[in-house]
Amino acid sequence: MSDGTIDGPFGSDAVLAGEYVLHLLPPEARRAAEDRLAVDGAFRALVAQWSERFAQLADTVAPVDPPAGIRAALRQAVADARHNERRRRGSVLGRLFAGGLGGLLAAGAAVLFLTVALPRIEPPYSGPLYAAQLQGEDSDLVVQARFDPRDNAITVLRQAGGPAPGRVLELWLIAEGAEGPVSLGVLPEGREVEVDVPDDLAGAIPTGTLAISDEPPGGSPDAAPSGPILAVGAVEDA
Amino acid sequence: MATTTRDDIEAMIARTAQQDRDAFLALYDATSAKLFGVCLRVLDSRPDAEEVLQEVFVKVWRNAGRYSANGLSPMTWLITIARNTAIDRLRARKVVHEDADAVGGLEDKAPGPEAQAIAASQAREIARCLDELDDDRAAAVRGAYLDGQSYQDLSDRFAVPLNTMRTWLRRSLIKLRECLGG
Numbered sequence: 001m002s003d004g005t006i007d008g009p010f011g012s013d014a015v016l017a018g019e020y021v022l023h024l025l026p027p028e029a030r031r032a033a034e035d036r037l038a039v040d041g042a043f044r045a046l047v048a049q050w051s052e053r054f055a056q057l058a059d060t061v062a063p064v065d066p067p068a069g070i071r072a073a074l075r076q077a078v079a080d081a082r083h084n085e086r087r088r089r090g091s092v093l094g095r096l097f098a099g100g101l102g103g104l105l106a107a108g109a110a111v112l113f114l115t116v117a118l119p120r121i122e123p124p125y126s127g128p129l130y131a132a133q134l135q136g137e138d139s140d141l142v143v144q145a146r147f148d149p150r151d152n153a154i155t156v157l158r159q160a161g162g163p164a165p166g167r168v169l170e171l172w173l174i175a176e177g178a179e180g181p182v183s184l185g186v187l188p189e190g191r192e193v194e195v196d197v198p199d200d201l202a203g204a205i206p207t208g209t210l211a212i213s214d215e216p217p218g219g220s221p222d223a224a225p226s227g228p229i230l231a232v233g234a235v236e237d238a
Numbered sequence: 239m240a241t242t243t244r245d246d247i248e249a250m251i252a253r254t255a256q257q258d259r260d261a262f263l264a265l266y267d268a269t270s271a272k273l274f275g276v277c278l279r280v281l282d283s284r285p286d287a288e289e290v291l292q293e294v295f296v297k298v299w300r301n302a303g304r305y306s307a308n309g310l311s312p313m314t315w316l317i318t319i320a321r322n323t324a325i326d327r328l329r330a331r332k333v334v335h336e337d338a339d340a341v342g343g344l345e346d347k348a349p350g351p352e353a354q355a356i357a358a359s360q361a362r363e364i365a366r367c368l369d370e371l372d373d374d375r376a377a378a379v380r381g382a383y384l385d386g387q388s389y390q391d392l393s394d395r396f397a398v399p400l401n402t403m404r405t406w407l408r409r410s411l412i413k414l415r416e417c418l419g420g
């Protein structure tokens with residue numbers, strides 16, 4: 001318990017979870033609870049239970065129509081997000097890449113889409129983690145990618161293989177239903193590296209597919225991969 | 239809202255996760271009045287609540303892909319985002335100007351006739367269990383959830399020492415949990 005003065009039933013996790021949901025914990029204790037949510041499934045379940053129960057109290061809150069300007073501003077904001085994404089994708093090259101990826105996927109069982117067996121990490125609004133295991137048929141590259149939506153960052157861990165001499169690895173996102181890939185950037189050197197995902201792409205990661213291509217230094221000169229796809233894998237709940 | 243079911247809202251969230259703009263706006267149309275009500279209740283200020291509501295829906299747009307995994311019902315998920323964003327704003331505001339007037343306000347935050355009618359028609363388990371608590375203890379729990387009041391706010395409002403308020407709340411949580419069968 002945060003103040004350490006009360007033990008017994010007052011110190012129980014159920015009470016702590018209730019205080020967390022009511023937003024009664026001081027900032028440090030609240031952060032500690034959030035850290036715990038990320039790793040402790042039983043505590044997460046308690047928080048979810050209190051969240052459901054207290055949300056019923058919102059029945060007593062009368063709906064109030066917000067001013068129309070808010071809807072208009074949001075409509076504009078999401079339109080801009082989609083426009084930027086489309087521009088980045090590059091339609092012609094995107095389709096070329098989609099063909100290449102299609103071939104790779106058609107290779108079937110040889111291409112493995114493995115979900116990494118990580119503990120489920122899904123605090124009610126700190127969010128789950130997502131993971132993808134990337135590998136390919138003709139390459140020894142094996143990469144584990146983990147996406148944390150709290151800071152929109154992908155941690156990429158190279159488990160086997162690496163870039164060819166004088167070449168680099170570039171990470172791509174294929175959003176669900178998208179025609180082609182969007183570059184998430186050239187992977188920095190190192191076995192474990194972090195890649196920041198732009199805010200407007202982050203929403204597509206959980207249901208997307210990640211791929212890694214072989215590229216010249218500096219990355220693909222095009223909006224789509226210029227070299228072979230070395231590894232690919234679907235993103236799953238971790 | 240009456241004609242929008244839980245499944246409808248879940249479907250809208252799922253399509254929002256695919257960057258479906260129309261679904262996102264449909265979700266806004268179905269839920270924004272409720273969430274605006276929640277924000278207004280916490281913040282007691284229209285301009286603040288309007289800013290927070292916009293922030294809430296930006297979060298929904300960005301995080302809709304995380305919804306399916308979190309195990310909450312869709313309205314609980316949305317209300318939790320709205321309430322947390324509003325309380326964060328409330329606490330930030332208090333740091334800027336510690337305003338005695340911001341504390342309390344029991345009367346002017348009482349639900350209006352419309353809200354009371356809704357409450358009566360949707361009397362739920364949590365309300366029944368709160369009724370089993372002493373009146374001021376139930377009011378303290380409601381103040382924390384609905385008005386975002388802190389232990390300090392509540393101790394001022396009920397004129398009891400901070401530690402007494404902590405004990406009230408924690409005992410209330412234990413009783414609620416027993417009553418709710420958790």
